[in-house]
Amino acid sequence: MSNRLSLQKLLQGLKHPSSDGFFRYGSLAFAGSVVAIIVLSLVVLVQGAFPALTKFGVSFLTGTNWDAATGFGALPYVLGTLLTALIAIAIGVPISVGIAIFLAEMAPDVIRVVVSNIVELLAAVPSIIYGLWGLYVLRIWVANYVQAPIQGSFGFLPIFSGTSYGLNFLTAGLILAIMIIPTIASISREVMVSVPTSQREAAYSVGATRWEVVRMSVLSYSRSGIFGAAILGLGRAIGETMAVTLVIGGATGAFALPTSLFKPGQTMATILVNQLSEAESGSLQLSALLGVGLVLFAIAFAINVVAQVLVWRVLKVQGGAVE
Amino acid sequence: MSNYSMRRFKDRLALWIGALCAVLAMIPLISILYEVVKNGASTINVDFLTAAPGVIGQAGGGIGPAIQGTLILVGLTIIIGVPLGVLSGIYLSEFGDNPVGRVIRFLNDVLAEFPSVVIGVVIFTLIVLTFRSFSVIAGALALSIIMLPIITRSTEESLKLVPNSIRDASMALGIRRWRTTLSVVLTTARSGVVTGILLAIARVAGESAPLVFTILGSQYFFSGLSSPMDALPLRIYRLALLPYPYAQAQGWGAALVLILMVLVVNIGVRWATRGRLYSRRSRP
Numbered sequence: 001m002s003n004r005l006s007l008q009k010l011l012q013g014l015k016h017p018s019s020d021g022f023f024r025y026g027s028l029a030f031a032g033s034v035v036a037i038i039v040l041s042l043v044v045l046v047q048g049a050f051p052a053l054t055k056f057g058v059s060f061l062t063g064t065n066w067d068a069a070t071g072f073g074a075l076p077y078v079l080g081t082l083l084t085a086l087i088a089i090a091i092g093v094p095i096s097v098g099i100a101i102f103l104a105e106m107a108p109d110v111i112r113v114v115v116s117n118i119v120e121l122l123a124a125v126p127s128i129i130y131g132l133w134g135l136y137v138l139r140i141w142v143a144n145y146v147q148a149p150i151q152g153s154f155g156f157l158p159i160f161s162g163t164s165y166g167l168n169f170l171t172a173g174l175i176l177a178i179m180i181i182p183t184i185a186s187i188s189r190e191v192m193v194s195v196p197t198s199q200r201e202a203a204y205s206v207g208a209t210r211w212e213v214v215r216m217s218v219l220s221y222s223r224s225g226i227f228g229a230a231i232l233g234l235g236r237a238i239g240e241t242m243a244v245t246l247v248i249g250g251a252t253g254a255f256a257l258p259t260s261l262f263k264p265g266q267t268m269a270t271i272l273v274n275q276l277s278e279a280e281s282g283s284l285q286l287s288a289l290l291g292v293g294l295v296l297f298a299i300a301f302a303i304n305v306v307a308q309v310l311v312w313r314v315l316k317v318q319g320g321a322v323e
Numbered sequence: 324m325s326n327y328s329m330r331r332f333k334d335r336l337a338l339w340i341g342a343l344c345a346v347l348a349m350i351p352l353i354s355i356l357y358e359v360v361k362n363g364a365s366t367i368n369v370d371f372l373t374a375a376p377g378v379i380g381q382a383g384g385g386i387g388p389a390i391q392g393t394l395i396l397v398g399l400t401i402i403i404g405v406p407l408g409v410l411s412g413i414y415l416s417e418f419g420d421n422p423v424g425r426v427i428r429f430l431n432d433v434l435a436e437f438p439s440v441v442i443g444v445v446i447f448t449l450i451v452l453t454f455r456s457f458s459v460i461a462g463a464l465a466l467s468i469i470m471l472p473i474i475t476r477s478t479e480e481s482l483k484l485v486p487n488s489i490r491d492a493s494m495a496l497g498i499r500r501w502r503t504t505l506s507v508v509l510t511t512a513r514s515g516v517v518t519g520i521l522l523a524i525a526r527v528a529g530e531s532a533p534l535v536f537t538i539l540g541s542q543y544f545f546s547g548l549s550s551p552m553d554a555l556p557l558r559i560y561r562l563a564l565l566p567y568p569y570a571q572a573q574g575w576g577a578a579l580v581l582i583l584m585v586l587v588v589n590i591g592v593r594w595a596t597r598g599r600l601y602s603r604r605s606r607p
Contacts, residue, residue, distance in 0.1 A: 023501030027414035028423070030407055031475070034431045037468055041445040048448045095344045102341025115345045117593065122352045124589040126529025128556040129578050132563055133355045136362075136571065178351045185348065209330050211337040232436060239438020241532035242556070246563055269440045269532070276444065277536040281452060293444040300441065304433045312432070 038301075045297055048290035055284065060291055066253040072288035074268070074295060076256035080169065081267040081296075083258040084244065085237040087173025092180045092237075093230045099181070100188035100226075105214050116186070123182035131246035134175040139166035139247055142174065147262050162262030167249035170261040175243050180233035187232060191225030191314055192218050228310025235303040239296070241269040250274055268296045356582075363579030366572045372580070376542050376558075382569035386577045388544045389558035392459075393584075395545055396538070396554055397528050399463035404470035404527075405520055409509075411471070412478025412516075417504055419479070428479075435472035442468050443533025451537060457551040462538035466527040473526060477519020481512040518592050525588040529581060531556030555581045 053060055056071055063073020099119065103112050143166030154160050162168060199217040208216065219226075249264020256266040266274075272289060279286040370385055377384025415428055443465050450461040485508050493503040509516065531554075534540075539551040540561055546552075555577055562574035 020500040023504070024414075024418050027410045027418065030410035031414035031419070031424075031427045031431075033407060034411065034427055034434055034472065034475070037471075038430055038434060040449075041441070044445050044448050095347055098341050098344030099348055101337070102345050106338050106341055107345075115349070118349050118352060119345075120593075121586065121589060122348065124525060124585055125352070125355060126531070126556060126581060126585055128529065128531040128559050129355065129359065129582055132559060132574055132578050133351075133358060135563055136575075137354060137358055178348075181348050209334040211334040212330065214337065235436055235438075239440060241438065241440040242560060246560075269438060272440055272444055273532060273535050276447060277457075277539060281455070290444065290448060293441055296438060297441050300436075300438050301433065304436045307436070308429060308432050312429075 045294040049294045052287035052291045064254040077268045080265045084172045088176035088237040091177035096184035099185040104189045104192035127242045131243035134247040142166045142171045162260045168262045172244045172248040176237045184229045184233040187229035188226045191222040195221045225314035231307035245270040362575035366576030388553040389555045392552045392554040400466040404467035408474025411475040415479040416482035431472045440532040447536040457539035458549045459552045465533040470523045473523040481515025485511045525585045
């Protein structure tokens with residue numbers, strides 16, 4: 001159906017109100033609220049960030065200072081977000097794909113049901129509880145078993161320097177990895193399940209082992225879907241807030257530049273939590289924080305659009321019935 | 324080693340690596356549950372569940388206002404978010420097979436994955452700065468926006484499972500489209516719709532980032548829709564920032580209450596719908 005046709009229908013519906021037309025366009029008004037919310041968010045953030053963006057220009061994205069005297073630059077937080085998200089992806093994606101292959105192609109039925117339920121429950125645990133666990137359990141573990149040995153042997157390298165409390169980029173990246181595994185694993189699994197059986201049978205019929213079937217038929221067929229799932233995980237890692245806030249240490253300004261894995265830092269999301277509610281109304285700091293929110297909005301929007309296109313195309317077109 | 328036994332070895336190896344990945348992913352969940360129960364159980368008693376927080380720095384007090392706040396917040400969010408989400412889902416399922424519907428469906432999927440902190444920032448700018456006060460209403464609005472796309476999607480997917488023959492049968496009786504949709508289609512898909520709503524509630528009940536700059540948190544019980552309020556996730560966050568041992572114990576106690584609320588809903592829903600296939604992307 002072309003655009004013009006549906007517009008015509010819309011106008012007709014408005015001209016001849018009936019209870020059905022009213023219901024249809026009434027529910028459209030509700031459904032359209034999604035569009036309104038996204039547009040309104042963009043307008044609100046641009047408007048709020050405008051003073052800081054015009055005052056600092058490009059240096060808002062390249063500057064490292066963060067105080068009223070020397071100006072506001074968001075570079076350390078943008079880099080902090082990227083570094084923690086990359087750590088999360090580097091650790092989370094291989095494990096997730098392993099789980100997906102195991103659940104979709106290899107595991108016996110009983111194990112499949114139990115494991116996939118547990119993995120889904122992992123997705124239901126609130127972020128703040130991951131944060132609490134990260135602060136009191138994971139952080140200690142990282143400090144004792146990861147940081148201490150590495151710093152003991154390679155402490156002279158700048159990328160391993162830092163404090164010994166475990167409040168650092170690595171802990172933040174690790175907790176993000178744990179949090180995005182359920183997302184990536186379950187979507188990758190669905191993508192693999194949606195690979196047509198004929199693909200597998202073709203490989204089996206020439207004598208392939210199960211792993212060869214996975215490698216030749218399943219993985220090559222579902223590559224772009226798995227990529228989409230990873231991007232979706234990246235989006236989650238970039239937006240994840242409370243768990244990271246509690247374990248990343250909360251440095252500001254140039255101190256927050258991610259020059260070492262074991263240094264306290266800050267991400268875009270965490271600086272918002274740490275500072276926004278206390279920023280003075282009308283201040284440049286408030287405007288700069290909204291600028292950080294705008295950058296986060298833009299990155300999250302772009303990532304999610306790409307991920308939706310990739311996952312959506314694979315699941316809707318190839319799979320048909322997704323389940 | 325012959326070619327065949329090498330291939331067989333690789334096959335076994337892949338199986339064990341896959342199993343290892345699954346075990347690795349389950350360790351955090353088991354550790355979280357273990358720590359929360361171990362550290363939280365001893366804190367919980369009637370006084371802890373009902374009392375207001377004590378003076379900061381001194382042991383005593385509880386999470387009464389936080390539990391009350393979470394219930395109020397979830398109640399308000401349901402009032403705003405559920406009708407909005409269900410009607411949007413109805414549109415997408417029943418009338419959404421056109422370019423307008425596709426655009427809305429796409430943006431809905433994008434919004435569902437959107438960082439909740441950004442939604443909090445938008446509501447902060449729009450409501451809190453405008454009215455110069457942190458408020459319960461602002462918190463409920465933020466959570467409703469988080470809930471909306473989840474419910475829209477699960478409603479749409481549930482309604483699409485209703486066979487067209489049921490719609491045709493109703494229409495053949497001369498019942499109007501809107502009546503058919505609300506009374507016949509929606510009723511048939513009831514359990515799927517309710518499941519989606521419950522999972523969305525469990526998701527927003529655990530949200531904390533948008534609450535930091537909307538309801539702010541408070542030491543007191545509910546005191547009006549236009550003033551700050553406490554909520555469980557927010558209380559856990561504030562307690563985690565305090566350096567005292569009692570605060571750590573109370574944090575674990577509050578975490579146990581929250582995780583019980585969230586997991587009971589999740590496990591309950593999964594148990595009630597076991598055997599039936601549930602839509603892929605309605606997970607929180």
